[in-house]
Amino acid sequence: MAISDHITTYAGLPIVEYPEGSPVADPALVAWRVDDPEYEGxxxxxxxxxxxxxxxxxxxxxxxxxxxxxxxxxxAAPVERIAEAATSLPSLRALFLGELTFEECEISWIRHTDITPLFEAYPELTTLTVRGAEGLSFKPLRHTALRSLTFQSGGLDAGIVRAVADSDFPQLNHLELWLGVENYGGDATVDDLSQILAGGRLPRLTSLGLKDADIADEVAAAVAAAPIVARLEELDLSMGVLTDVGAAALLAGQPLTHLRRLDLHHHYLTEPLVARITAELGEAGVDVDLSEPEEPDGTWRYVSVAE
Structure with missing residues (x-):
């Protein structure tokens, strides 16, 4: 799946281009998009x-x-410039950094830098999404307002996963990591995820996405025994190369019938496993997404988003 279209809403608000869409009746009730229409501008x-x-x-x-x-x-993304703008944006609560389509820049090509200054400059930020991971880093920290953190990539460096794991986010209720593939920098292992799955520093987390992973089977097996799962409402293991091995391990672990939603779309499950998941979880009231079944090309399986 290539990211071919711009999002039209963010953090629950409609997106308005600046300056084309201004003025609006209430600047606080829209998401302002700022970009350069020139490819090399x-x-x-x-x-x-x-x-x-x-x-x-x-x-x-x-x-x-x-x-x-x-x-x-x-x-690299203008992190320092955005951080310096904090005095002009005292009400900023949600930030999406790098909302580009593949025609503008492939996700694995989007260059970043240390984003620690964003956390420091905006202590009241509640929602942060970063697309792309080339050169991306941040230092483990404590941020008491953040409620939603998403890293979209075709390959997420293990350092980012460990930084998330080593940070204190006492209010975070949604965490989404697109782990990706090794060819594009996705070198995180289940060991790097262990502290996240333990959940000690994420006391309010109710929605966890470990997505787009070429280690999806290993992730599913680790999730099956993870302490954090008992308090989740939503679990998202979609967009990766989940096979019967991982799905069976997931079902053999702790109960999942308390979940409100389980997202497994873009998978490599056989019909018997799909039927088993539907019977054990779907019929128990869990909203299970098993759409986009894929067929391997010989022994090769692909994640939804890579380059």
Whole structure:
């Protein structure tokens, strides 16, 4: 699955392009998108961001979507610039960094840097999504407001997974990691996930996504015995290369009938396993997504998002 379309809502708000969509009746009730329409630009992005920050209503902005900042394949995301803007954006609560389609930049090419300054500059931030993982890093930290954290990638570095595991997010209720494949930097193992699955530093987590993984079977087996699962409402192991081996291990572990939703779409399960999951969980009231069954090409299986 290539990411071919821009999102139209974020953090529950409709997205409005700046400056084309301004003014609006209430700047706090839309998500403002800032980007550069030129593939190898950069100047337009800065002009638009500066323009937004200079608006008399900038202090009311709650939600910001950062698209192409220009040459995203060889220029790191403008983290410092966004961090410096915190004084102009005192109400910012939700940030999407790198909302680009594959035509603008393949997800594995989107360049990032240390995003620690974003956490530090916006202590009231509740929602953060980062797309792309090339060069991405952050230091383990404590952030007491964050409720939703998502890393979308075709290959997530183990350092990011460990940084999440070593951080304290006492209010986090949604965590989503696209683990990806080794060819694009996805070198995390189930050992790197162990502290997340233990759940000690994520006391309010109710929604966990460990997605797009070429180690999906290993992840499923680890999840089967993970302490955090007992308090989850949603579990998402979709978009990866889950086979009967992983699904059987998941079903053989702790009960999952307390879940509200189990997402396994884009999988490599055989019909008997699909029927078993449906019987054991679907009939127990769990909303199970088993769509997008895939067939292996010989012994090769692919995740939904890689390059």
């Amino acid at each position: 950069g100047e337009i992005f800065e002009e638009r961001l500066s323009g937004l920050l200079a608006e008399p209503w900038a202090g009311q902005v709650t939600t910001l979507v950062i698209g192409n900042w220009g040459s995203a394949y060889d220029t």
